Amino acid sequence: MKMNTRIISHEFDYHAPDTIREVLEMLDQHGSDAKIIAGGTDLITQMKMGKRTPSHVVDIRKLKDLRYYVEGAVIKIGAGNNFRSVMEHFANNVPCRGLYEAIYSIGKTQVLNMGTIGGNLSNGSPKADTAPPLLTYNARVKLLSLKSERLIDLKDLHVGYNKTVMEENEIMTEIQFDALPKNTAGAFEKKARVGSDISKITCAVTVTRDNDVCRNCNIALGAAAPVPMRAPVAESIMKGRPFSDQLLEDTALQVGREINPPAYGRTSVEYRREMVAVMFKDGFKRAWEQAGGDK
Amino acid sequence: MKKQTLNLNINGEDFELRIFPNELLVNVVRETVGLTGTKYACGTGQCGACTVLVDDEPVLGCMTLAVSAAGSKITTIEGIAEPDGKLDPLQDAFLKTNAIQCGFCTPGMILVGKDLLKKNTNPTENEIRHHIKGNLCRCTGYNGIVRAIKKCRDDMAERNL
Ligand SMILES: Cc1cc2nc3c(=O)[nH]c(=O)nc-3n(C[C@H](O)[C@H](O)[C@H](O)COP(=O)(O)OP(=O)(O)OC[C@H]3O[C@@H](n4cnc5c(N)ncnc54)[C@H](O)[C@@H]3O)c2cc1C
Numbered sequence: 001m002k003m004n005t006r007i008i009s010h011e012f013d014y015h016a017p018d019t020i021r022e023v024l025e026m027l028d029q030h031g032s033d034a035k036i037i038a039g040g041t042d043l044i045t046q047m048k049m050g051k052r053t054p055s056h057v058v059d060i061r062k063l064k065d066l067r068y069y070v071e072g073a074v075i076k077i078g079a080g081n082n083f084r085s086v087m088e089h090f091a092n093n094v095p096c097r098g099l100y101e102a103i104y105s106i107g108k109t110q111v112l113n114m115g116t117i118g119g120n121l122s123n124g125s126p127k128a129d130t131a132p133p134l135l136t137y138n139a140r141v142k143l144l145s146l147k148s149e150r151l152i153d154l155k156d157l158h159v160g161y162n163k164t165v166m167e168e169n170e171i172m173t174e175i176q177f178d179a180l181p182k183n184t185a186g187a188f189e190k191k192a193r194v195g196s197d198i199s200k201i202t203c204a205v206t207v208t209r210d211n212d213v214c215r216n217c218n219i220a221l222g223a224a225a226p227v228p229m230r231a232p233v234a235e236s237i238m239k240g241r242p243f244s245d246q247l248l249e250d251t252a253l254q255v256g257r258e259i260n261p262p263a264y265g266r267t268s269v270e271y272r273r274e275m276v277a278v279m280f281k282d283g284f285k286r287a288w289e290q291a292g293g294d295k
Numbered sequence: 296m297k298k299q300t301l302n303l304n305i306n307g308e309d310f311e312l313r314i315f316p317n318e319l320l321v322n323v324v325r326e327t328v329g330l331t332g333t334k335y336a337c338g339t340g341q342c343g344a345c346t347v348l349v350d351d352e353p354v355l356g357c358m359t360l361a362v363s364a365a366g367s368k369i370t371t372i373e374g375i376a377e378p379d380g381k382l383d384p385l386q387d388a389f390l391k392t393n394a395i396q397c398g399f400c401t402p403g404m405i406l407v408g409k410d411l412l413k414k415n416t417n418p419t420e421n422e423i424r425h426h427i428k429g430n431l432c433r434c435t436g437y438n439g440i441v442r443a444i445k446k447c448r449d450d451m452a453e454r455n456l
Contacts, residue, residue, distance in 0.1 A: 012316060
């Protein structure tokens, strides 16, 4: 696609409301003519390419009400938190290691300052790096409009390539998940063209260990299908069984079989299938060790 | 689309600008204000040449709507030397270690390097390389740049002794 990168050529009105309520009113009033901007790291590119031409741009970055954390039985993350803040928040959190590593892999200092976790998920890309670890936590997202508030499972948010179930008058306010059990740890593995870049293929693993038994092995993959996905069949191979090298090999093979990547994008289907198996094993081993137990 | 008034503090100086909502910060800084130290290159956030500090944090000028910076404090490469012209220690280290060839990436590199040294006064080489990942250099192979940041780190440590 031909791309003008110097300017945004279409015209729009810019709004920076002070409250979430005003944002919702604007979305309600302008419907598909309005678009939320948070960090802008996806939206500005899309506007430069002419893929999106909203006549009203509604800025939510300064809304403090979208930047919070709640710890407890349910862990809650305000959708407006930027990558850097989420990364720092989870820096020493062993069970949520996958989320930390996913954001670390994004790498670029400026993108960490600008991009938000809500923007990453709302944008709808199967390559969104925060989606796989959050899927392994069975995360939910809160969607708010003037007339309703709904909590949906993250696995139901993405419904197709760059497509979500979000209505144009809805804003994502929160990402949440139940606190992870003891003896849980995770990892995130990513392959990209260069050191920090959009993913070719990613794999998040979150393991719960009962001494030698793998109580749970949640596996999620990015850039592996039109939407971020779990690998339920592979998970079932490991779940509830004592760990063995053979089991790890079998699970890894199944992860490779389970992905459903499009035959385009930054790399071939064959590369993804082979690599994801290796990446799963690397991630699993790291997580397994961290998850502790007696051995 | 109407022009809006935008109040910005750039390098300690207050500006009242009239700009369109679809203008990008990099273009406003370079063309409206005339500070051309900030560079425009890829326009897609890959290269970091357009980096400026907004409220002391490095961001991409090519992916920031200028209106969204209303009321913020902007720092560009022109704003980091002392008022009397004495160079910032990192600028000085870049010169002394020959970390500059064509110079196009230098403003962004220095702003991001300063950001690192502010947050971590004793970064390892790996930490330095990770922090400048969002800034591309097509001349130096990065070694000179890493050397400059290390030198500045060591100079700072020595001065604090
Ligand atoms: C150089 C560069 C490198 C990148 N590298 C990576 C990478 O390695 N991994 C990765 O995953 N991504 C990467 N990205 C993509 C991008 O940074 C992320 O997807 C980021 O999380 C987007 O967040 P944002 O706040 O900037 O979203 P915006 O661009 O502001 O918005 C994105 C979309 O989400 C909508 N939106 C935003 N917030 C909300 C909300 N709270 N409620 C409802 N809708 C909302 C917007 O309307 C828009 O459609 C990169 C981008 C760039 C420019």
